[in-house]
Structures are given as C-alpha cells and as structure tokens.
Amino acid sequence: GGSGNGGGAAGGSDSDGGATQGGTLTVSTSFVVNSLDPGQVYEATGALAVHAMYDTLVTFEGSDVTTPVPLLAESWEVNDDATEFTFTLTDGAVFSDGTPVTAEDVVFSINRLHNLQGSPAVTVEGLSASSPSEGVVVVTSEQSNPNVPTILAMPAAGILNAEATEAEGGTAAEDAASADAATEFLNGESLGSGPYVLDSFDPASEIVLTANPEYWGETPGYQRIVISNVEAETQKLTMQRAEGDQIALDLSGRLLEDLPESVQVSASQDTFYFLTLHQDPAISEITSNPDFVRALRASIDYDGLAALFGEDALPAAGMVPTAFPGALPESEAQQQDLAAAADHLEASGITDPTVELMYPAITYRGVDLGTIATKIQFDADQAGIEIVLDPQPIASFLEAQTAGEVPFRFSPQSLNYPVAASLVNNFAPGQASATRTGWTEDRASEEIIAAGAAVQSAPDAESQISAIQDWQHLLNEDSPYVTLAYNSGVVAATETIANAEYSPAGWQVDLRAVAPQ
C-alpha cells in the first residue's frame, strides 16, 4: 500500500517501519542512466543508486575522499611497492537474499568488472583478484598503485552475489564482454548486500529503491528512495515548494539563488571544464600549433566564464579541481590577456584562424554546455580567433571523441576515482585521453613526460601532491588542454534530512547515510 498521503504533508512520517526509519526520500536529478549493473555503471546517477545497493570492500565517509574506511573488508594490508592488497572480509555480511558474502563473491565481482570491459573497466585496468583462503581477498596490480583501495571503493566495484549472478547468465570469465548476459536482469533487480534493493528502474523517469530488510548493518534511513528524473529548473521549483524529504542534485550556480533558508546546501568543486586541441598537424594545422593554443589560452575570460556557472564556480588554475588534494591555489587562477593572445597569435604565424569546436549538446549540472561554448566563442573572437560551434548529440560526440580525430572539443570532466593522480593516468602524453588528442610522447616535451612520471611514482601522498602541482604548471604552459573552470557538485536537501553531504567520490550523496533528522 502507499505510504504517502495526499495532503502534501511530509512523506517522511513513518507509517509501518521502525521508529528511526523515514518513509520516502525523493532525489531529483536530471539523468540518463544506462545501467544499474555495477560492472557497467559509469555515470553519476547510476553510481548514486549502485552505491546504495552494493557494498564495496571499502568506502568513504561523508565528503572525505582521502581516507578509505572499512565496509565489507574489516581490514587490509598493502605490500611495499603497492602492488598487492590483502583484504580481510568482515563476518556477518549477507546479501539481500540472506546468503553470506564470501571471498568468492568479491573475486567474482572484481574480475567480472575487469572482464566485462564496460566503461568503468578502465579503473581496474591491470588489477586482478583472488582468494587465497576463506574470508581473504588479494587484489594485485600490475604496476605500483597506492590508490587501489580508493578504486575498490567505487560503485563499479560493488560486490555481487556471484551464484545468483551466474544463475542469471553472468560470468567473470575472460570472455565476459561477450558472454555475460546478466546486465538486463540487474537492471530490474539488485544482487548486492547493501542497505537498499532495487524496486524498479525506469530509465526515463525514475529509479526506486527500497530498504533491504535483510541488511546486515544499521537499518537504512528510509523505507523507500525515489530517484526521479527531473530537469534542473524543475528541481529548483520542487525545492522551493518541497513537500516531504527531498534532495536535488543539479542545483548549481544560479539555480541556488533565492532558495528558502531552510534548504541545506552542500557542495564541492569536483568537476572541471576544458578544451582539447588536437596535436596532430594532419588533423589540424591550427590546433596543433602551440602558439595558437597559447593565444587561445590567453583569450579566455576565465572570471566571466566561471560566473556563468554561478557564484560558487571558480576560474580554473590547473586541471585538478579544488575538491582534491593537489589542486592549485585560487590565487593562481588564469587570467584573460588579450594583448598576450595577440602576440601568441602573431607568433603562431596563422592569420584569421577559424576552428570548429565540437561539444555535446547537453545540460550538465544545470548548465547548458552550449552557453559556455558560446562564451568561449565570444572570447576567442576578441582575440581574432573565429570559432564555429558544433554541438552534437552525446552519442555522436562520444563516438567522435573516441575516434580521436576531433580537432577541437569542449567537455566537462570528473575524476574516474577521487584521486588527482587519476588525471595523470588519463591525460599525460600517451595516456588514453591524450592519445585521442594526438598528444603522443614524441609530441610532448621531455619535461612534461617526466613530471607525469613523477606523479605516478610518488611514494607518498604529500610528494604526490607537489608533483601534481608541478605537472599542472607545465600543462598550463604547453599542452593540448585549456582548463576553463571548476564547478561544484551540489546537494540541496530539505532541512528534515541528515547527512545530505556532497561527496566527490562519484556517488554525489551517500544514500546509505542519509536519514531523517
């Protein structure tokens, strides 16, 4: 039966559960969810839901993404060169069907994630799991990688009930990419050990989670969580007239203005927006010209651009958003310098350059990317650079991006996992993203290659931070990337909700922790 009431009073009032449990929590966000299979999940809303349904070995608490804390693993050890991680599983964890969580399940889940070769598989590239003894899981990395616990905290590394998954056609074998058939099932039912289970999934309108009655930990905060697909502008209206327990996830910038006092807002700058210029002269003589890149870099009105995202966005100083250790200080934010832009342009030897800027025609975190692109176009024009905008449907954009032949593109970017070094793994010369922009090692300066290597080989967190700052300084000098601004992920919640804190960990808000106040 329905737990709501038509009177419009808070749906949080309890009708048939325990005293501490709330009724329905509504999370409004504008989403395109492709899958709720942990092995396939790669965008924010999917991560949000999967995180609530599937326990991981370790996790993060609140907005702190620096210290992994135990979840299914009660403890872990790492060898000296950070290639072997040994996790000891906690006792008593059970899946939603009541069967206990075993080391086999963990091994199965991590290997399946790897072998499925879905989008999130990049994070576990080079990792493999095994279980030497009952209750123990060993994860080995081909290279030294101190961030393995962080990676294993990601929703994609959620632990599935291996037996049940296999019964639905799932497999963790090498050929999982083509042989696994469990995804469709997992889009309708969850097979995890988390506090919530999947009730229904409608990719267009909503994901409904209900409390897992078998949950082995603390009773979840709500009986029911509805993740509702709502455009940002409507989310704002909803928050203004909130009825019941409501969370909105896309209210960044301007949309936060004139919200009622009672709404609690938690934010963290974990996203950056950047331009990518292809370095292969065969693709474009213009974008591969370093002086042209410098001219463009100098032409951007960084303050004005950041203002488009709203008050709490910042002009970018480097590639690492401020939410993460290793970000450059605000004082180093880039500045528009039209005179310098003119000089650079002259130095480039290109007159009246015209370039086409491709970007996905989407609204991201309440901001229309077209608006930002138009601003870039206008700024560049001030420096005598003509930009023709080329908005593309997201699918076409991704395809073109992957094909690696787009001369000039614009997109938002967040981290694969909440460690600044993950950016180096992706954007350093020769790495995946860099390759797609023609930034091979031979086209990059030795200095920058060395700086990247320094980040990866940093022995401890502190030295890694300074290494990554050096790396960013070099990128700002000479790289195919123009980082434009940082924007926040925001959680806006009604005052009746506790622990509605934004987490840069990838799941935005920890639904496991959210509860009525």
Add this chain to the structure above:
Amino acid sequence: MTALLEVENLGVHLPGDMPVIHDATLRVDEGEVVGVAGESGSGKSMTASALLGLLPPGARTSGAARLHGVPQPGGSGTSTVDLLGLRGAEWNRVRGTEIAMVFQDATASLHPMLSVGRQLTEHMRVHLGMDKSAARRRAVELLDRVRIPDPDRALRAYPHQFSGGMRQRVAIASALACHPRLLIADEPTTALDVTVQAGILRLLDELRTETGLSVLFVTHDLGVLASLTARSYVFYAGRVMETAPTPELVTRPRHPYTAALLRARPHADESWDQGARQPLQSIPGSPVTPATAPPGCPFAPRCTHAIEECTTAVPTLSAAGPAGHELACVVRPDVTEALA
C-alpha cells in the same frame, strides 16, 4: 374563391444592402395552382424563400405576406398571419403545417444520411403529435399516394437508393405529411428528364383536384407553366412584370418581356403538329438584377418597344384587359401579333 396567401409589395434586401425583390405582389387562392416564371436570377426563389422565412441570414424584408386561416395556437378559431413578421420559433406554426416546400434538386433536399422513413415521419411526430407507428402508417399512405412502389421497403431505404424522379416524389410526400394548405414548389422538375417531369406534373395536378391543395409553382419553363397552372406571374429583376390566367398569358401576352420570352423558346406549341419551323428570336442584351437595374423600367434597355419615358418612370402593375390580366408597362404595345 377565397384568398389563401396575399403578398403585397414584398421587398427583399440581402446583406450588403443588395435588393433582390422589389415590390412584388401576388396572391394564391385556395385550391389554386399559381405559376411564377422568369429568367434566372429574377428573384423567383427568393420570393419562395421569403414566404417560409428561409432567406439567407441578415436579409431584410418589407411589405406584407398575409396567410389567411391559420389556426390559433389555443386551437379555437383561425386568424391571419403576416409571414414577414414571424420570428424564430413562431415559424413552426406555419412551416410544414400551413406552407410546405419542394426544392429544385431533390437529391440535395433530402438528408443523405437519414432514412426515408425518418425524414417522412419526424415532423409528423412534432406537428401532429403522432406516435411512431401512427406516423409510419401515414408515411406508407403518403408514399403510396405519390406512387412509390413497395412503400414499406422504401421507408427503410436511404435517398441515394432512389432515382431522381423517385426522390422528388419522396420530397413531395414529405412536404405533404402535415396537411399543409399551400405547397411552394421551386422548379421541382427542372433537373428532371421530360418523361419524369410529366409524371411529377400529373401528380401535383392530382393532388390539387383531390385534396384542394394550393400550389405556388416556380419555373422558368413557360411550357410547364401552361400545362399545369391556372394563373401566372412573370418576374423580371425582382419585379412582377405581368400576371394573367395562364392560357391567356401564354397565348396573348401583353408585356413585351413576356412576349420576348415566348419567342425565344422553341415552338412546342399548338403549331407543333404542323411542323412549322421558325428561327428562334433571342432577347437582346442580358438580364439585370434589381441591384444592377437602370432607373425606370428594368427591361427598358432590352425592350424593342421602349420609349423615352421607360427609362425614367417605374411602371407599376395595373389592370389590362379581361379578368385579372395586369401588367407593369408604360408603353403597353400590342405584342401578340409578333408571336404568330
């Protein structure tokens, strides 16, 4: 004979102040078949429409049209009603029960999607208060009366299942359903073949002799006029030009217009059997409407007898010759000779 309908100085203006009928005066006696003739656009249909209040919306009328012997609403006695003064629902006292109408195109005047039975009985039930079966019985009688074979079957049929002549018979039956005293027939045979036309003319004649029905018969065919009607009016440009007992009118016309009309038609007259073949004589010029008519006599520009005075003075209808022969002509030449 007592007058049933008297129309005096009827004038009709269509919206946009366009005159279409001008001072038309005519009379129908009880049990009389009266003809109205004239060229196309002379206002014959407008006159008929005015008498049933079916003029286009926004039309204005002047003059009077008195219908005598209309039963009082209460049921006691009768009175005279000025048709031009009726408004809205008042018309339902007259339409169907006192005056009924048959249109030129029977195909168009029967509802294509309603059964013949429905169209014959619906107004009976309204006006005569009949129940379904009584109305049906009367409908069968009516169809029989207008010579429709197998009336029971015909009641269930739809108009498109009948031929043109049969449809016109159905339309007549429908018009007669509520015992009207006056039937206005607006060119009911123009669209029909001669053989079919003959049948309809005979039917109307029978109805007159058997039931004493009065008929106002509109046509542009003087031959039809001659075979059916006792008295006739000739219209031109919304005016009555001449009126006389029909045999007199067609054999001894007094008005140059009437004479010209007769000369322009092929001679299917008494000389038919002698096979005389004379050239047709057309009327010079083309017809005018009241809106385009010149001052004076509207026919003057086309009239071979016209004199100066014709272009200034509007001739009025006045007696000429024996028993009810009247004409509107200033000159009044002897035009009969030319016909021979």
Add this chain to the structure above:
Amino acid sequence: MSIEPRTDDVVAQTDDRVDRALGRRRWAGRLRLSQIHSTWRQPSVVLAMVLLAAWVLAALLAPVLAGQDPIAQSGDLYMPPSGAHWFGTDELGRDVFARVVHGARLSLPLAVIIVACALAIGGLLGLLAGYLGRGFDEAIMRITDLVFAFPQIILAMAVAAAFGPSTQNAVIALVIVSWPVYARVIRSAVLSIRSSDFLAASRLLGVGPWRALRKDVLPNSVGPAVVLATLELGNAVLMLAALSFLGLGPRPPAPEWGAMIAAGSKDLSIWWVSVFPGLAILTVVLAFNVIGDALRDRLDPRYAKGLS
C-alpha cells in the same frame, strides 16, 4: 423503381466533401488580383500585413533597430527588462531585444527557403503525379503516405539528429517532412484540371501534352499552392523553432527564437528570456496564418460570404 446503390455519384460527392473538409479545395476559380485586393482591405488582414511588414522591416533594419550586437556578451547576466535592455539580458548578458529582432533575419528567410524548396519539390512531383497518373502517381502517393505515417516533428527530429544539428540540416529535415503536403494539394488540383473541359479543348486543338501542362495545368494549380504556402510559412517558422528548441536548429550563437526559448526554459524565473522570442514567433506565425486564411477564403466563395 430501383432501390440500388448508385455508387459513382455517391463516392464523388463524398470525396468532394472530405476534400473540402480537409481544406483540399477542388480548384475551380482563379485567384484574381482584384480578389487579393479586396482581401487586403479586411481589417484583420491589414493588421496582419502591417505586422508582417514590421517584421520584415525589423529583419532588414535589425542592426540599426536593435541598437546592440545580438551576440555581444556585454551586459550583466540575467537583467530583467529595463530602459537599457528593453527585453532584459540573457544567460550570457546579451541583449534579448537585439536577439529577438535579429532572430527575424534568421527565421523569416529560412521559412521562405523551406517553403520554397518544399513547394518546388512537392509541386513538381504533385504536378507530374496528377498529370501522368498511373504508376508514377501511385509511387508518389505511397511515398507521401509513408511520410505522413511519421509524426512531422519526430521525423524532422530524427533526420536532423541523423545529419547533426545545423541550419542547413534543419532546413533539409523540414523540407523532407513538408513537401508531401504540396504534392497532395497540387496533385488534387491537377486531377480536377486534368478532367476539365478546357484542357480537353486545348488538346483537341492540337496542343501537345507538355505545352498543355505548361499553359493550362500549371497556371491553374498554383492558386491552392500559394494559399498553402502562405499558411505553411507560419508552420515552417513554428517547426524551425521547435527543432531549435530541441537543439537541432541553427548553431549558437545564432539568435534563433526556438533556441532562445530553450535557454530561457532552463530557469523559469528569468521569464523574459523565453517570453519575448515566444511572442515573436506567435506574431509572425499569426500574421502568416491570418493572411493565408483570408486568401483561402477568397479562393473558396463559400467562406467569402461571411467576410464582406
């Protein structure tokens, strides 16, 4: 007596009725200059002409009239309407008034291009289908059926999405979805002319089929096409705006009305960003519709009665 269906005339009548109900007028008269003149004297039409003329003028004089550059991001963001910015400023601080005025430079010519192309393609195919008949007619009609089986906007959307968003592709998409209407209208006009006595008379005099097509058929079938085209101009403005609204129209920073509405729709509190372009669309389309409607009335005397 015969109680038998006489199907032929029944079908003919019913066809005719349906045709008329659908606005597919069987072409009988011709659109005369005098008729157009008297059409122009109706107050509503005069008003529509004035409105349209104002928009055309606005399009021509946009740089002067707007006072500001429609793409200059010079003002403050999200300023409500004021003396400095009559229609306020948008999310990039651009002057909404300047953008609305400049929008006419985009929408009006594009609508004309769309209608002209659709008219040319649909008109030619309809003309030939009606005149040649048989196989060609059948083929063209089946293709139009096919296009009609898709809802206009969905097909246009799919085409535009497939080719990628741009002015040119939006125009192509809209031409693809709108030519069949012309083909149908012209075809039915041609069909009625094909069975007309004056064409028969021409052919009897020894006029060849192609010359007759040019001299007798073509001039008499343009009337309904002109009316339809006028009404479709409005429709083209609407559809173009709809595609733009969905992000499938001219690329930014073009001041396209639909795209402007889309920008405003992101935040209802900045109503001026979407209300004014919406009103612009409304008035332009209304003007086209009023004029097209009056022309149609003129072509069909049945309606003219009520107007004079």
Add this chain to the structure above:
Amino acid sequence: MSTTTTSPASTVSRSAARRLRVGGYALGAYLLRRLVITAVLLLGVTAVTFLLVQLVPGDSMTATLSEAALQDPEIVAAYRERWGLDEPVHVQYLVYLQNVLTGDLGVSQQTGRSVLGDLMTYVPATLEIAVPAMLLSLLIGVAVGLYAAVRHGRAGDQVVRAGTLLGLSTPPFWLSLVVLYVFFFVLGISPSGGRLSTYWVPPEQVTGVMSLDALLAGEPAMAWDAVQHAVLPVLVLTVLTVATLVRFVRSAMLEVLDQDYIRAARAKGLPGRTVLLSHVLRAGLVPVITVSGLAFAALLSGTVLVEQIFSWPGVGQYAYRAAAALDMPAILGVSLFVAVVYTVVNLIVDLLYGLIDPRIRLS
C-alpha cells in the same frame, strides 16, 4: 497542424478518396486490402527508419564500451556480433524484420530493456494525456465549431476565428512553459511535472493509466494526485488540437448549413435544436471524423515537446531520447508504433464512416 491546418492538415486526399470507394465490395475483401496496404506502409516505415539510422555517424558501441575495450578488436567484434552490427546493412534489416514479425522489437541500447517492454510502459503514459486531450478537443471542437458556423460572419464567429488562429500560431513548447510558469511558478496551484508526486508509491501497472491504476489499488487520493499532474499537459495538448478541430468543424458545418436538406428540414417546421443536433451535426460529422484521425496523429507528435517540458515519461520523451542517443532499436520501435497507430486510427475512421453514412455502408 497544417493538418492543422492545416496541416494537419493537413492532407490525405488520395487515401481518403480511396478509402471511401468501398460501397461495392465486401468487408472481408476490404479489410484484406487495407491490411496489405498497412503492411506495405509499415515495411516502408521500417526501411526509412533503418536507412536514417545508417546515415547516423555514431553508433551505440562507443557509448557502451570502455575505451580500453574499444581498442580491443576481439571485444569490438563480439559486441558487433551480439548486436548484429557486423552484418551488411540489408542483412541487418532482414534480421530486424524477422524479429519484428515474431514480436521482438529488439533491446533498446539506451535503456537495456526490450523495446516492446519500454513501449508498454511509455505508451499508456502518453495515452493518459493524449486521449483525454483528444476527447476534450472533440467535445470543445464540435461545440464551438458548430456555434461559430451558426453565428457565421457575426461577432461570435469572428471571436472563435481569431481564437483558433491564435491557437494555431502558438508554439507548443512555449505555451507549455508559459502555463507551467503561471500555474506552477506564480500561482503554485499545479504540480511541476511527472505523473505522480514522488511521495506516492506508484500503483501496480494494470491499465498503465496512473489514475485508473490508483483507483484500482483503492487509493482515490493518489488517483486525484495523478489527475492533477495530467491537467496541464492535457490542457496544452488540447489547446494545440482544438484550434484545428474547431476550424474543420466550422467549415464542415457551414457547408452543411448551406445545404438544401437543411433548408428542407427547417421548411418542415422542425425545431431549431432538432435541425442542428440531428440533421446538421450528423452530416457534418463525416469530415470531422476524418480530421479527428489526422488530428490524433498530430497530437501524438505534439507530445514530443510537451512531454519534454512536463517531464512526462511517455513515448514522446522516449522518442526524443532515442533520437538524441541514436538508439536504433528504440527509434525503429517508436516509428513502428506510431505508424501502427496512424493506420489503425485511419481504419477506425473508415469503419466509422460506414456507420454514419449509409451511402458508404460496407455490404
């Protein structure tokens, strides 16, 4: 719309003419002919959509597979095989057709669910607003159209005429925004979007129509909430459709009013109301029915934009998302659905003709 006017108007002389020519032959033969035509049409629809999808630069693979996986030819090949992307185009098409014939519309690449299943969820949602809007439009359309025809040329008619022209000229997405702004943002008397307030647990899908399902589940308050959510979308769709309908009804009725048989009915002394309701309306209904069929198709296309703004999870939104994501099975599924609706509606219209007009009654 041009069916709307006109546009609708706009628009099917050929098939309208053809479909009436049914007097002589039997219902069976007629239906058979119609089925063949429908089949050919559907075949055409699939072919066109398929072709369109082939023209599209992107495919779904990149959206699904990781970059590392995309570099691996084996994985790519396996993926292509799984979705049949490795076959030549015409083979892919034949495979698709074969599947469609067995009721399998494939799996949406975007939602990962069967397209048929998706349609079953979204179609009722669309019908929930489209059908009431259509009924409302018909009701208002016939009443107002008849009124305007009767008051032909007078003030009432002019007002109606102006109103309908205004309705035809209003961009639907803009109107949606305006009503949302006024009723939700300013007045706060309507919900913002979606089918149901989130604090309700949606009822089990029986009919797929939220308010009915809520009633079946014994939750009148929830049904009321569902109705409130539907009001604005229905309103906008009605405004869009009603203008076309009013204009058609008006012209159809004007034509009928001008007929001799109406004059004849009045000459018989029938009360004005009887003439209007049983004579005029009956005759005028034939073209109105035709137009309603077309108007319903136009209305369905109008849902794309309206659903978008009211966050209404219907086929319109599904279609838009599918187009934006170039989700081939979904696009094909929606196209088929719409084509089926189009032909079925036309068939119903034809059968209705036979009921109303004895002249074209099927023997």
Add this chain to the structure above:
Amino acid sequence: MSEQQAALEVTDLEVTFRSRGRGTVHAVDGVSLSVARGEVVGLVGESGCGKSSFARAVVGLERVSGGSVRLDGREVQPVGWRVRSDVRVQMVFQNPYSSLNPRRTIGSQIRDGIPADVADPEADVADLLERVGLGAEAATRYPHQFSGGQRQRVAIARALAPRPEILIADEPVTALDASAQAQIVTLLTSLVRDLDVGMLFISHDLALVRQIADRTAVMYLGRIVEDGATDTVWGDPAHPYTHALIDAIPRISAQATLPETLAGEVPDAAHVPTGCRFRPRCPSAMDICAEDPPVVRLGDRHAACWLHIETKEKHHV
C-alpha cells in the same frame, strides 16, 4: 440529305466504363451515325443514355472499346500522349464556365487552334471573334470578363479556329438562359451552314433539336432507337420511345393540357434489360421484344423496333 457524302462516319461505336462496385457500364453500345458537311444532326435522349460518352469518343477524348470513327475514311486520332495532328473534328462543351482556361486570354486560347501555315494568326483570331459576334478587342480579355453566353461564343470561335470539318456540340446551351440559348443556337446553325461544317448537336431539349436539326437520332440506354429526317421523326415517330418523348413535352396552348407520362424509369446502365432495352417501359411491348430488335429501314429513316417488322422489309445494318 442521306444522299450527301457523309464526312463523319461512326460505325458500331462502343464505349465501356468499368467502375468498382457498379460493374461494367456499356455507356455506348454499338452506335452508328454519320454527319455530312453542312448538315446538322441532332442527338437526343434522357440523362445518362450515353450522349456525352458518344460525343467524347467521337472526338477522341474517351477510349473507344469497339467500332470505328472515320472522317473522310480516315480514323480520327485519339487524344493521347502525342500531339494531335488531325484537328478536323472539334467540340463545344456544355459548361461555358469550365471549358475556357480562366488564366489565359481569349485570344491566346483561340490562337492555339489556328493552323501553323496561317500568315497572320492575330488577324485570324480577330476574324473568328467577329464571326461569333464579339469584337476583335475581346482577344485580350480573360474569360471571367464575359457572360455565359459570350463565353460560349468564344468556345465556338475556338472550335472553329483549326477549320474543322465536323463540330460536336454537347448540350452547348443547356447551361444558358432562354434568350442566350436562342442566340447561341442561331449562331451555331448559321455558322455551320456558312462554313459548310457538319454538326452533331446533342441536347435533351427535344423542341430545340427539332427546331434546328436536319436529321435527328434518338438514343436510349447506349443505343440509337430511331434516326431520320427531323420532320419525319417528330411528325410521325416510328419508335414507341420517340413517341413517348414527344408526348412528354409540355405544350403551350389555350387549354392547359398535362403532358403524357411514360411508365417506369430508365434502368441503370450497368444492368440493361435483355432484348429491346425499352421493353419494360414500352406500351406496345410484345413477346418478341425479348430478342434484340432489328434495325428497320422505313423510308428515309431507321428504327430499332419489332413493331415494323411484319409490314416492312428487314434490314440489318
């Protein structure tokens, strides 16, 4: 008149229409007719008997499904996808409002028909317009500037432009006013005689045909039932149908007399009776009428009727 050399020779002409739901209609079913130069032949019959179909087939506008149409021994060329080079048979249509192209000047429409070898076509057009009683200046005007009668004059001028030898007039005055009718008929007959053109004049106005035709043919349900010199046909009809037609015409006389009626109705052309088609309505029907009646020659005329078979010799044409 039958001695005259016939220019137009129609033999056993058949025109068939196939339509869904109605079946096959033999609109014209074996009609033979000839028209000589300078001669006016009237063709009368009730609505739907096939007069127009016959006329259109003769000029080549309708597909002929049997028989032949010859002009001076040469087949008349049908109107098709080729330019028609033989224009010696022309037609005047019933509706003067639809038989002229509203978008072209009168002059240009008439000029279409002027033979290519005419030195000064403009003068020719002017001459034709004068002939039909319109001024030469009419050439520059459009059809809508003329009345119905005037348009019919234009149509006649146009039909005469290519110097035809035969004119087919399909109810050319039915749509006109009584006085305009008289004008047009007078004009047509005088032109035909002046130019030595043969004319087939189709009408359902029997009195009018009687007035102008040299010979009259009476058509019933796709067949000619009687044809001969007009005065003979009307003075002493040989076929009962002709008789009935004549008796049904309302007469003008001092004593009102109702016209005679004819029993029954014209059957549907798709379901014609066997044998003599007039049999079901014929007052003098006999058993033998169930067989196809022979065409009997009676002096200078023919009749398809069994009544005359005992007394007169039998002819099969």
